[in-house]
Each structure stands twice: as structure tokens, then as C-alpha cells.
Amino acid sequence: MYPFKTTQSYPRQQWYIAAFSYEVTRTPMERTLLDEPVVFYRTEAGAPIAVAGRCPHRRFPMVRAAVVGDALQCGYHGWTFDCGGACTAIPSQESYVPNGFKIRTYPVVEKWQWLWIWMGDPALADLGLIPDHAQLHLEDSDWLASVGGVEPLAARYQLMNENVLDLTHVTFVHAKTIGTSGIAAAPIEVEDRGRYLHSERSVSEPAPTAFHARVLGLNGPVERVLSTDFYPPAFLSSGSAFYGGGTLFGRFRVFHIATPETPATSHYFWAFTRSFGQDDAALTEELRAGWRLGVLEDIDAIEGNERMIDRGPLQNDLSAQADAGPLRGRKMVESMILAEREAELLRVR
Amino acid sequence: MYPFKTTQSYPRQQWYIAAFSYEVTRTPMERTLLDEPVVFYRTEAGAPIAVAGRCPHRRFPMVRAAVVGDALQCGYHGWTFDCGGACTAIPSQESYVPNGFKIRTYPVVEKWQWLWIWMGDPALADLGLIPDHAQLHLEDSDWLASVGGVEPLAARYQLMNENVLDLTHVTFVHAKTIGTSGIAAAPIEVEDRGRYLHSERSVSEPAPTAFHARVLGLNGPVERVLSTDFYPPAFLSSGSAFYGGGTLFGRFRVFHIATPETPATSHYFWAFTRSFGQDDAALTEELRAGWRLGVLEDIDAIEGNERMIDRGPLQNDLSAQADAGPLRGRKMVESMILAEREAELLRVR
């Protein structure tokens, strides 16, 4: 599926962001991930649980189940499942429950203020594959990390990956908010750092944007280093360091995660972290409001892009030097999909 | 198509409820049945007529035709068809109409306050296949039968069949209206009675629901016998007899008919009949209002179910003892579909 040369749209044997912590409560919440309905709730002790979105009896939506202690009781015929997925009661036959009756559960890990979910074979769910949250400055005592929000995105996740991997777009898509004309013209360096792909460009300009001037207290000539770290399949940390007169005024990262909902739609989670003004709550709100404008501009651009993907005949897309990042990122995800399929084929044999 | 192991969704060589009598008038009315548009109107003498929903000339919607006497005059080019379907006039060529020009008509039978339609080969339309309305207490001088209404149902008809065939759901889906906690736990008996399938359970409870107490004037301990009669492919009579201290306080039946509109949507007709308070018009309104709440709860549940049917991978549904009724009902309908296909194959050869 575009832009991949595979029929499969996303790898399943991977960790994905599923929800912010605040979204998961004692009331069941349904979210479609990788085209599967998943239901989230918490046990009495607060542990997050993820189960299949439909009852294995007659496919009733589990989001309508009652949470009874740590268990879920289906709202149709009352079948009850403990938080490990085992069926523990079927009303019309009292205490008898056949062996092996269960609902599928998914491995989930709560880190920082969000939940990671493993959509593939639970036996392969390696915690070591989750990006290092300290290194991301999400769990870093010198930085302050804040939730942005979750937005519906009517576009495939890979468009988000490629959008953030080529910051040339900042000049055009974000011309009125966080972009300047110089960014697009700056040369780009792309570096493969193993678990992630790093892309970087530097730009010297007579002044920062009004937004950056305000939040950083920085006027006059500025050196800005923009970079993006891409952790395939769907996690991006993008940010800048601002220097004025050789002095560092501040560093920040914005996290962009488009988790596949269906092959052509996503849940767009975003958050940010900064190395300045950590104690200033008003600044946090100002940053959230400012970056949300950028987030909405990206959504608008990416959804426009999605709308055009399958319209009419098209030769191969043309590419330029600035596409090095997006194209390498694309290859990384494609390799995950292909490796997974190969492993499945070996298992079948 | 789920839950059947057939690609065909419904039998065609069967009688279905098509409309309530009050819906069919001198103004054409269109309804899609078994994925075919059908148009209904009445002759001057009041006889109900059902014809194909589109003109055989250029496929114009016949619902826009003018009723001229007993005939329909198409609203596009004026072709006119008598109530037997024969084309009797083509404006631009005066009195000349080629032999055999006609529009398809469907056998319809008006019984009680609704219309039955035969969607298959008219030659096979056997009136004896329609359920006996006296036995249903629809034409029974000791009972009073009332129209409920017709509701759009965004779900396949078989989900309604199976919903009503397992009254375990009454405890959960109707917890706040017509259900009590004891129903789900009561053992069920299912009996094949030839033309229909009978399912029954009895429950003794300290008190009836507030609704039943009010309409029956029954307080304190109660014996309730719940039963469902299923006449395949799509007619259900479900009801209860209430006893207090050994005395019968009342019997009633609610009719649930989900006639296929398309493979995954239905027209839900409902009605009810009772053996008590037959002269009390206010009671009729109270019963209609009370059961309509139950009807809306069923719609909500069944539509939730439909929404989940084709979402993601699923092994076979798990089943329990209470599924005996639904599974036998499913088999009855499936047999109708298979028998019909076999008969067609024989005819083709």
C-alpha cells in the first residue's frame, strides 16, 4: 500500500502508542488500532488492561461491558472475563465454563503519560524495543515533558512519518506559525543511528518567528538547529535548539505519533518536552497552544495529501535531495513489514 | 454470510412482512426488500398492489408514478401499467404497445394489519406457508392485538432472530426496563414444533419489574414463564405469562420481525397482543410505550453487534447451552436457503 511496495500497510510485531494515560479509566474505552477494535480499562489497582473489542461469544462490543472488580461482564449475555482474558462465568449455565474459553488480551506498558501496546504475538513482545524515554527527554529531570493531545487523522500513518522526516515543509505548511523562509533552503544531513534515523539542518536567520521570540525571549539574529529522530514504525521526535549570539536559549522536542487506526486513517498523538522555563506553567500552556496550531496545519496538509493519493493515474513520484530522510524512513518500515512476513512464512512451514 | 455458511443472505421463496396496512395507500410508497426496490399502492377498491420499484423502460423510480385509476403512469415518459403489471400505454406511439411489455408484480396478502409479500417465483407462493394468525392471537377474539411500529435496523435480520431466541439477553440488555436478574440463570427448553421452534424458561422472583407490576396490577412474588416461537425465516412471537399466588394475571406476546432490506440492514416491524385489559385503550398506549423502550434497547444491542461482525480476525464464535435455540433457528433458515438453491440448480438443469 502506498507508499510501500507491500500489500500489508503496517507491521504488527511492534510497539505502538495506544492512548494517553488519562484516557484509560475504570470505564471501558474502545479504540481501533491496526484495524482491530481494542477495549481499554483499569483494574481496581490501576493497572491498564487491553482486550479484544468484541466478545468471543457473539461479537458484542466489549466497550459496553460492565467492569465488575477487575473483570469485564459482557452487556449482551453476561459472559464474564477476568483481566487475564479467561472466561469465568456464563450466566445460563451457572458455574460451568468450558476449558479454554477466553478473550484475547494485548500486552500493554504504561510509560511516562502514555500506553504502549503490542498488537502482534504476545510471545514476541520485547520491552527492549520501546524507545528509551530518558534519552527522549520524557523521563529526564532536567526537562519538562507535557501531554499535547490526540487528534483524529484521516490519513495513513506513513504520511506523518515522511512529513516530519523532511522539515522543508516547515517553510510552506507552517509559514504563518513556526516556519521561516530560510529552513527550506538549508542543506540536510541524514544519519542512520541504528534504532533510529536522525535528520538535521541548521539555519541562520535575522530573527526567529514571533512565536519563538516570545517563548524563548530571543530577538535579533538566530542560529536554529532543527532535527528529527524517527523510531520506526511510527514514533517521531522533532525539535530545535535556538542560539542567539552564541548562547543557547533553549531546546525542545515535539513528539509526533500517528498510530494506524485503519490502513488509511490514524490516531495522531502529540506531546512535547523542553529544557527551559520548566517551572513556568503559563509557558506550558502557551507552548501547547502554539504547537497545536502547527499540529493542525500538519493534519490539514497530510489529509490533503491522503485525499489525492488514489486519484487518477500517476507515474512514480518524483524525488529530490530533501527526500533522503523520508525515503530511508520508508525503507525502514518496509523492512519491518517484510521481515515480519518472512518470519510468518517460516512459521507456517 | 455470517452467521450462515452460505453466500446467500436470505431465502427468496418465502413470505415476508412487507408493511403495515396503514403504510399502503393511494400514494405510491417505496421500500427495499431483499435488496430489491418495491413500490406499494392500493387500487380504487382498496386492494394492495406491489410492483417492481423501477420502470422497465428506463429504470425510473416507480414511486414517482401517478396512480391513475388502478394503474401506474411512470413519471418520466408516461408508460402506463395496469395493476396486473401489463403495459397499457406508451404516449409517443398512441395505442400501440408491443406484446409482453410489463412490469414485475409481487404476490401480496393482507392479513390482520399487515401485508405479507412473496419475493420469489409467484408460482410457488403457497398461502399455507404464512403463520396461522389465529394461533398467534392476532386474529383471536379473546385477545387484543395492536400495531407497534416499524423501525430502521442497521443490522442483518438473523441477529434479530437469534436475539429473541435467547432470552438470556433480557437480564442484561433490558436490565432497566423489562428484565430481571433471575431470567438469565433459568434453564431453557427448546422444542421443534414443525412449522416453528419453541423456546421456554420459567423464573420465580420476589417481584416483577415496575413496568409489569403496573400494567398487570401484580405485586409481590411472581412466577413468570417466558417463551419465544420462531417461524423462519424472520417472524418471532415472544411473550410471557405472569402468575401471582397461583393465579394467572395476564399473557401477552410481542412480535419481532426483521425483514431484510439489504444483506446487512432490515426493517424492524413490531406489534403485540394481550389477554388482559382488552378494553382499556390507555393500557394499550402504556404497553406500546413500555415495549418500545425494549424495542429500542434491542435495536441498540443488535446494531452494536452488527458493527462488530466484520471487524478484524476472529476464530469461530464460542457457544454455550443457552445458544441451543439460536443455533437451531440458524440451521432452519440455513436449510431454507440451501433447499432453495438446490431447487434452482435442478431447474437450471
Place this chain on the structure above:
Amino acid sequence: MYPFKTTQSYPRQQWYIAAFSYEVTRTPMERTLLDEPVVFYRTEAGAPIAVAGRCPHRRFPMVRAAVVGDALQCGYHGWTFDCGGACTAIPSQESYVPNGFKIRTYPVVEKWQWLWIWMGDPALADLGLIPDHAQLHLEDSDWLASVGGVEPLAARYQLMNENVLDLTHVTFVHAKTIGTSGIAAAPIEVEDRGRYLHSERSVSEPAPTAFHARVLGLNGPVERVLSTDFYPPAFLSSGSAFYGGGTLFGRFRVFHIATPETPATSHYFWAFTRSFGQDDAALTEELRAGWRLGVLEDIDAIEGNERMIDRGPLQNDLSAQADAGPLRGRKMVESMILAEREAELLRVR
């Protein structure tokens, strides 16, 4: 695709009406034609330009491009294309643009107050294939031609062609506006005139419609000659000449053009021209308002027709004498499609 016996819905190697002149300005405008998104704008000198609706780089909607001089600068990464389609700048690599990078452009011709577009191979775009606008009385000093408007039509273009080619429908579809009962009964003559198909009928009636009486100042017995000229694939001129007591009271033509948007939807452009009251601006408004009622009735009829096309099983459509025009028109379009496919096959070999 119905009603053609071809899988292809429309010929591509033909001129189609794409827009009224007033719709194309210095701000890009997007319109889907023959299932392709096309973007229109004007150069500084006012020349209309049509380019592919998506950027050849990453498929971004070109309707969001900035018009810079005569060029378009894509709103995503700033790639710039001159009005001939050549890529002239890629921001992140300065002056270097690989050879052959370009966006598709379409031949367009502005005549009278609308634009014709050639959706096929530009090398085959023969201006001589466009209907003669003088002959149509669009560029005729004795007539006054006026824009009607453009309306969305949820129906395939060929239904419009066949609707206008059989004016029998005027009696039924336009019974309350521009039709009289006598029209349907009048005999029809159809004549192949090479580039176009001519269909005509005459009717003598005791009085014109209220609309025609008002705008023509004609009361009492009337001779009306109705005719339609069809220029395949999608241009119709339909009109009448009105005579009272042997005197010509007026002639007019209404143009009906359903340009394919997708296989089953169209853009309905309409306009009109007249030989009377050319200096009367109020009359122009009255005519526009009156004919718009007819246009809306046609839309309603044709969309009803479209809605029924693929509903359920149907033997072949029945046809009568009045279908001679529609059927010959259908054959003309079908021949265009087949000839085009044959030419393509020859080219491939």
C-alpha cells in the same frame, strides 16, 4: 458501464466543457473531470491554465499552491512549475532541477463564456472538433446568449444525453413548468447530421404554458417546434420556435452539458440563447429563473434514474419508437469509446 456495452464510461480523446469563464481566476480552483483532479488558474495576462490536481513530487493538492507570477508553487515543499508545466525550482537544492521534471498540463480553449478542455493525448487535440459556436447562436450577433450556471449532478452524463434526446419527458417531468400534455404524443423525427444528431417534433396546442405566454407575449393557439441537437460526447442544444397565427414569436435554445466528474456523477453546465428581447435585461433574469426550474426538475429526474440503475436484477430495458434519438445518441458515444480503445490497442502494438 450502463447504458453502454463497454467497461469504459466515457471517451477521453474529446473536448469537454470544464468551467464557465468566471470560475477561473488567479486563485487556483480544483475540479474533478473524468475522474481526474484538475486545477485551473489564469496567468497574469489572463490566459486560462489547466494542470494536474496533484503535485508530481508527493501528490499534494495543487489547489493549495501559490500562484507566483504565471507559475504555481506547491504548498507542501515549494516545488514550482511554470504555466507550461515545467518544474523550475526545488527549494532544498537551489537552482538544480533534474531534466524532465514536470506537471501534466491540459489543452484548454476559452470560447464564448466557457472553457473547453481536452482530457486525452494533447497531440490529438483538434480544435476543429469543438462545436461551431456561431452555428449554436452563442456567437451570433442576432441572438443574445446568457450563462445559466453549473449544478452538481449525482448521475452519469449519458442519462442527461438521453434525457434531452427524448423530449417526451417534457410532458411528465416538466408538467408544471415548461411542458404541455401534447408534446409526448407528437411524432418525432431523428436525423443524423454528421457532427451532430438532430431530433424534432411539432405540436399544435390551444395555448402555450404560462411561462412561455409571459416571456413571448403569446396567447391563444400556438404552433411549437421542439428540437434537440446532440454533439457527442456530452453537449446538447435543445430549444423551441413558437408561432402564433403563422407569426414567429421567438426562438431560443437551452444548452445542457453534463461533463463526467466520475463514472456516476457529473457537472451540469447550462446556458441559453434567444432571438427575441435581446436588449431586455429583466427578461434575461426571468428566463434564467424559469429555465432553472426546468433544470432542477431534470436533475431530480435524472438523479432518481441514477439511483435505480444498479438496484436488483433487471432484464434488458424495453424501448419504444421515441427511443430512436436516445439509442442513436448512445451508439455515437459508444462508437467514440470503442474507436479510442482500438486506437490505443494499435499504439500499444
